[in-house]
Amino acid sequence: MSKFKKKQAETKQAVPTSAMPDVVFMLLIFFMVTTVLREVELQVQVEYAQAENIEKIEQKRLVSYIYIGPQRLGNNRLGETKVQIDDTLVDDMGAIRNIMYDKIMEEPRLIVSLRVDQDSEFGIITDVQQELRHAGTLRINYSTLREI
């Protein structure tokens, strides 16, 4: 009896933690791979509209974003509705054509994601869409949130 007890006391109760760094590294590598670091600094305010019948874009590499919304002026003030591509505001609508043309030359399967503030008027989007049509970037996607 006493012999049995002694034996049990001798077994180590500690969980081996030597594999923990490996696990953590695995997680780390996963997040490093999935992270998209180059997030543009938004100069326009965008609040997404909501929709039910949405499709996901699986290949993020194909996506190019156009942001449309009221310009942020600081002190929480909002200005005119502007168009932002990458990191700059585009004042001249005609420039969109050249920018998008260059992009579609690099990636023929380009999808343009229009991230438009829900309180915008459609006129400016019509202008952008006309430019996209001239550039030949015909696949677009109106970015929306899932309606709950």
Add this chain to the structure above:
Amino acid sequence: MLDKKRKKEEPEINGSSLADIAFLLLIFFLVVTTIDVDAGIGLVLPPIPDETTPPPPVRDRNLLNILVDAQGRVLMDGDIAVISEVRERVKDFVDNPNDRPDLSESPDDAVVSIKTDRRTPYNVYINMLDEVMGAYAELRNQASQARFGVPYDSLEDDSVEQDEINELFPKRISIAEPDEG
């Protein structure tokens, strides 16, 4: 004696803090990562019409005009509709189960043309487009259920079955040419 002691010490870097370093990096990437799913309503814009070749003629009955005006009202073929009506009307128009002479000949011929005003509110447009997409999604789902007994969503991408359904109900959504000025 001194020599002997030195021999016993194995040169070894302490690896116990490796986990801490990795955790720190992990937390950094966790914070920085934005897992925002890119989702939205996909659409293909019509190419700029060629001046030499006229656009292909579309018979009047195969065309459903949806206009969203500056006040955010939805007009379908001229008469005002509520957003919630849009889905049923598009479904009726595309599928035309009763073979009415004023609705499309076949789902393959049906074209939904969307027109907007410069002052159309964007969220009304999105809601309307959502309903149109919903109508097509329902039709495709029904067809998939009837043919394969599974919902459309569970069909594999680019599979034969999915292509078949897509061919049966192609999304022909056209953005009308904007008015000048």
